[in-house]
Amino acid sequence: MMIRKTRAQLENNSALWIIFSKGSVVVRENESSLPHADVSEMAFLSEYQDDIHELPPLSEAAENDETVFVVDLGGEVVESVGWTTLSLRALLMANQDIGFSIIGRAWQYTHFLRTHRFCGQCGAKTELVTWEMAVQCHQCGHRSYPRVSPCIIVAIHDNQRILLAKGTRHRETNMYSTLAGFVESGESLVQATHREVMEEVGVKVKNIQYFDSQPWPFPHSLMVGFIAEYDGGEIQCQENEIDDAQWFDIDDLPIIPPKLSIAGLLIERTISIIREKSSSGS
Numbered sequence: 001m002m003i004r005k006t007r008a009q010l011e012n013n014s015a016l017w018i019i020f021s022k023g024s025v026v027v028r029e030n031e032s033s034l035p036h037a038d039v040s041e042m043a044f045l046s047e048y049q050d051d052i053h054e055l056p057p058l059s060e061a062a063e064n065d066e067t068v069f070v071v072d073l074g075g076e077v078v079e080s081v082g083w084t085t086l087s088l089r090a091l092l093m094a095n096q097d098i099g100f101s102i103i104g105r106a107w108q109y110t111h112f113l114r115t116h117r118f119c120g121q122c123g124a125k126t127e128l129v130t131w132e133m134a135v136q137c138h139q140c141g142h143r144s145y146p147r148v149s150p151c152i153i154v155a156i157h158d159n160q161r162i163l164l165a166k167g168t169r170h171r172e173t174n175m176y177s178t179l180a181g182f183v184e185s186g187e188s189l190v191q192a193t194h195r196e197v198m199e200e201v202g203v204k205v206k207n208i209q210y211f212d213s214q215p216w217p218f219p220h221s222l223m224v225g226f227i228a229e230y231d232g233g234e235i236q237c238q239e240n241e242i243d244d245a246q247w248f249d250i251d252d253l254p255i256i257p258p259k260l261s262i263a264g265l266l267i268e269r270t271i272s273i274i275r276e277k278s279s280s281g282s
């Protein structure tokens with residue numbers, strides 16, 4: 001649910017503002033965090049009074065009871081002394097405490113509203129539903145909800161080794177990571193894992209265990225992490241997607257993703273599983 005606020009409610013010095021301008025977020029000059037501000041400080045919002053929404057708190061994130069306002073300036077660029085913009089990605093990386101739960105969520109809602117102004121069924125204008133995060137068409141009744149696209153991400157191990165691949169997008173950084181891919185319609189998470197691994201590197205896996213999940217707001221993925229054991233086959237890289245894939249000894253790893261990403265955490269956990277196994281002699 002996103003609620004429009006009255007002027008009196010907006011005059012709140014401690015409120016946190018997430019103001020989207022194209023794909024970037026408005027911040028104070030020389031700062032890389034979201035501004036705490038009173039609406040009167042932001043003259044560029046004067047024409048957007050009706051477009052200010054409050055971001056509903058996540059139920060389990062009750063420790064953050066701060067009011068968060070979200071405004072979408074669309075294609076408008078802010079040219080106001082003291083204010084500038086930061087890319088969504090840079091802001092997420094600099095504010096990991098609230099990155100996914102607040103900034104990423106606000107972006108997913110904003111992206112949803114930008115792309116659902118008209119009904120997908122009959123083409124009429126949609127209206128925001130006030131009591132849940134959805135838009136509704138009053139012509140035909142069709143209701144749309146923000147899209148979440150599940151994506152599996154999997155670390156594969158075999159004795160002392162972990163299978164890592166370098167995607168074509170990481171050609172320049174030379175970074176090797178876990179395999180990942182979108183779940184297709186009608187597929188379970190485990191089926192998607194078997195299929196993606198086979199498509200990308202041509203090997204079979206077994207004993208697929210759930211690890212953790214992470215929302216990834218570019219623009220609306222949910223990464224679901226698994227750890228799997230190798231079950232046979234020779235590595236064969238998928239053309240156009242995978243530049244190289246190899247078995248790496250855990251004591252001789254290439255450049256891997258940082259631990260803040262689920263890929264980095266998956267690799268860390270897999271390494272500790274391998275170490276536990278080898279120390280117990282099994």
Ligand SMILES: [Zn+2]
Nearest residue numbers: 119122137140
């Ligand atoms: Zn409709």
